[in-house]
Amino acid sequence: MRRPEFIAKHGGMPAGWLGRVLASIMERETAAINQHAIALLDPLVSEAVLDIGMGNGLSLRHLASHVGEGTVVGVDHSPVMCRRAEKNNKSLVDEGLISVVCACSDDLPFETGHFDAAMSVHTLYFWDPAEPHLKEIARILRPGGRLVLAFRPDTDPATSDFPNSIYTFRSIEEIVSLAGSCGFEDFVLEDGPNSEAILCALRSHC
Numbered sequence: 772m773r774r775p776e777f778i779a780k781h782g783g784m785p786a787g788w789l790g791r792v793l794a795s796i797m798e799r800e801t802a803a804i805n806q807h808a809i810a811l812l813d814p815l816v817s818e819a820v821l822d823i824g825m826g827n828g829l830s831l832r833h834l835a836s837h838v839g840e841g842t843v844v845g846v847d848h849s850p851v852m853c854r855r856a857e858k859n860n861k862s863l864v865d866e867g868l869i870s871v872v873c874a875c876s877d878d879l880p881f882e883t884g885h886f887d888a889a890m891s892v893h894t895l896y897f898w899d900p901a902e903p904h905l906k907e908i909a910r911i912l913r914p915g916g917r918l919v920l921a922f923r924p925d926t927d928p929a930t931s932d933f934p935n936s937i938y939t940f941r942s943i944e945e946i947v948s949l950a951g952s953c954g955f956e957d958f959v960l961e962d963g964p965n966s967e968a969i970l971c972a973l974r975s976h977c
């Protein structure tokens with residue numbers, strides 16, 4: 772059944788009490804795809820890694836377990852999710868091993884080439900147009916840096932549950948083409964655990 776707009780909008784920007792309730796549900800629904808995305812990102816010791824639209828931020832502690840003394844940063848434009856991600860990772864945030872930054876993915880407050888790897892799970896639908904976001908992610912990755920994008924392609928029947936006034940679903944070919952025009956190359960496509968697509972790419976050297 773299609774979700775009403777007043778609920779669906781919290782997927783792209785959780786806010787208020789309803790946003791917090793839906794975020795708790797999302798936490799359970801997206802755990803498996805995040806694990807897959809992290810395994811494909813393959814974060815290495817001492818790397819700087821970024822999760823864009825990290826939501827509850829449960830991914831951040833898993834990323835931190837891979838990079839050791841490296842840097843893990845989560846970015847989300849929803850203040851509700853930023854507070855929640857900080858709370859969920861309090862001890863690692865206090866130790867300075869994880870940072871949470873409230874920002875939009877088309878204007879990331881990081882130096883060019885700062886990150887070795889970046890991931891983003893179930894966020895592409897809210898980037899319309901997607902180019903400014905993908906170009907900004909390419910900017911903050913070093914040349915050869917890794918990107919993992921997990922999303923539902925438009926062929927997935929589950930997409931009919933979401934209103935297209937809020938969610939923009941695209942074909943895999945369109946996402947590959949968009950990423951290719953925004954500074955990425957060497958694409959590898961994987962299946963997610965619940966019929967999601969996972970696109971792995973490298974930041975091109977030019």
Ligand SMILES: C[S@@+](CC[C@H](N)C(=O)[O-])C[C@H]1O[C@@H](n2cnc3c(N)ncnc32)[C@H](O)[C@@H]1O
Pocket residue numbers: 782783784785797798801805823824825826827846847848849852874875876877891892893894897898
């Ligand atoms: C559907 S939730 C997915 C959250 C998390 N990645 C997960 O897998 O559980 C989408 C998240 O991306 C965030 N988001 C959407 N568009 C964003 C943007 N342009 N910049 C930063 N965060 C964004 C939302 O606030 C929300 O927390």
